[in-house]
Amino acid sequence: MHVRSMSTFECTNLLSASRVACLACSKDGKPYVVPIYYAYADIHLYAFSMPGKKIEFMRANPHVSLVVEERGHGREWQSVVVDGRFEELPDRIGHKRERDHAWSLLSRHFDWWEPGALKPMTQPQSDHSEHVFFRILVDQLSGREAKEN
């Protein structure tokens, strides 16, 4: 096996191609990590969530870390780690374009909705449902790839 660092371009390609990440947040020195579904566009990861512990943590401390992994043939893999910042996108201050874009990307996948919640039949509207729409600004990213020799 040969392990090498990935370029920023390669990291971005992996973020664009994937839909599942592990999202870590922390509050009062306690980290918390959960899987999320996301859509990547313009150095942001967009996602919807039900209110809960991760939203509470990110509202208190916007610093987050994410990891996206893809398995290749045999023992091959790619892994990208992101340092980023949480930003909530309530409908009322206008994020229709981003919301529609994220919804469009995520709704192509049958199983995109976050573990623990069922996929809603229609796009959540923050005025009419409890769903929280947010994005993670990518501050830093790094990746590693393992290839068979």
Add this chain to the structure above:
Amino acid sequence: MHVRSMSTFECTNLLSASRVACLACSKDGKPYVVPIYYAYADIHLYAFSMPGKKIEFMRANPHVSLVVEERGHGREWQSVVVDGRFEELPDRIGHKRERDHAWSLLSRHFDWWEPGALKPMTQPQSDHSEHVFFRILVDQLSGREAKEN
């Protein structure tokens, strides 16, 4: 799809059967998440690591969070989230039984070694190598399962 909570027994079974987790730690309000390979025994997850950011973070703040995911048939999945505490296990204060057990479990897998490091040919000895042997004590765990209707 039907989503339900998993019992503690089911969560423990998933931790025992899996080898890969996303481990989140935090320091000074900054979370950091990476994939790790582990072996579960007696309410602890055992792992080896090269020194680096996650070891530095966990030495500074032992609180960690982990998530283990398994995909089933179709859209089915199981996901277990662990709250736990880091404990380093230097050889010199005696953890031979735990080290040998973890090594035995992990070395059955060709690709067990952490992303970014190549699998060593022989068991790392902390007196002779830089590898850090540690375990995570499971304080709390919860799990959710999605099944096809």
